[in-house]
Amino acid sequence: MRVGIVTIGDELLSGDTENTNATWLCDRLDDRGVEVRRITTIPDDVAEIARTVNEYYAEYDAVIVTGGLGPTHDDVTMEGVAAAFGRDLIDHPDAVAWFEKRDGYSASDLTDGTTHLPQGARLLENHSGVAPGAVVETVYVFPGVPSEMHAMFDRVAEEFTGSTRYAATVEADEPESALIDRLGELRDRFDVTVGSYPGETVRIKITADADSTAEEAATWLRDRVQSPE
Structure with a gap:
């Protein structure tokens, strides 16, 4: 919808x-x-x-x-x-x-x-x-x-109805511009949509049709970004 x-x-x-x-x-x-x-x-x-x-x-x-x-x-x-x-x-x-x-x-x-x-x-x-x-x-x-x-x-x-969507969040302690290639690879590897929101850290929201897909993609990305201490 x-x-x-x-x-x-x-x-x-x-x-x-x-x-x-x-x-x-x-x-x-x-x-x-x-x-x-x-x-x-x-x-x-x-x-x-x-x-x-x-x-x-x-x-x-x-x-x-x-x-x-x-x-x-x-x-x-x-x-x-x-x-x-x-x-x-x-x-x-x-x-x-x-x-x-x-x-x-x-x-x-x-x-x-x-x-x-x-x-x-x-x-x-x-x-x-x-x-x-x-x-x-x-x-x-x-x-x-x-x-x-x-x-x-x-x-x-x-x-108001639609398909259920599932989201997972990753925090990255890096400049948003430094994440471009990894976020592009994330989209290529997984059937997800990705939003990045800079602040003190960069909050990356990963959304998918299946909970397992969102979590798998989030795990993949967490292993490849610098996490906040």
């Missing part, structure tokens, strides 16, 4: 808010064997949202959109997603019914826009906040508040 992620918010682009949602989603999707192909961060702009969602929808098996849900002036994500599919944004009956049955809320508590979803969307209830999410075709729209997004994703996580 190939997925594209769209994170929305002027505050992300200005650096006022750290984009932890993208990292969290990539980690959870990777655990499920799902391949994240692209991540894009865009502003709170209806036309930009519609264009990006339309492009991702045509390219990937599923699209995850986070941020910009609610009744305030810059919460335009649902409008943008509706525009991507040429659908009206309506006072969704499932959203209204869900809101009215919640403890502590009544119809008089509804704020303009709170229950507006694209026509024909599947409601995703928000048990950690107020603004609901939605699924339109294969586009999943989640809140931007991390705790709300986490809870909503977890309830639909089973809809």
Whole structure:
């Protein structure tokens, strides 16, 4: 399964808010064997949202959109997603019914826009906040508040499936540039993908379809690099 992620918010682009949602989603999707192909961060702009969602929808098996849900002036994500599919944004009956049955809320508590979803969307209830999410075709729209997004994703996580991948890690106390030939030989010898991440040491992540392959490749490499003391 190939997925594209769209994170929305002027505050992300200005650096006022750290984009932890993208990292969290990539980690959870990777655990499920799902391949994240692209991540894009865009502003709170209806036309930009519609264009990006339309492009991702045509390219990937599923699209995850986070941020910009609610009744305030810059919460335009649902409008943008509706525009991507040429659908009206309506006072969704499932959203209204869900809101009215919640403890502590009544119809008089509804704020303009709170229950507006694209026509024909599947409601995703928000048990950690107020603004609901939605699924339109294969586009999943989640809140931007991390705790709300986490809870909503977890309830639909089973809809994101892929082949199980296994990973092993090797630490090398050498410059990354000095490892190029050995990493190339590693890829030639084993059916694996390799990522190298420099820091105080170089962390090398080896990923394979079988646990035994990942471990065999990691053992081969450990014998050929300088390990941290």
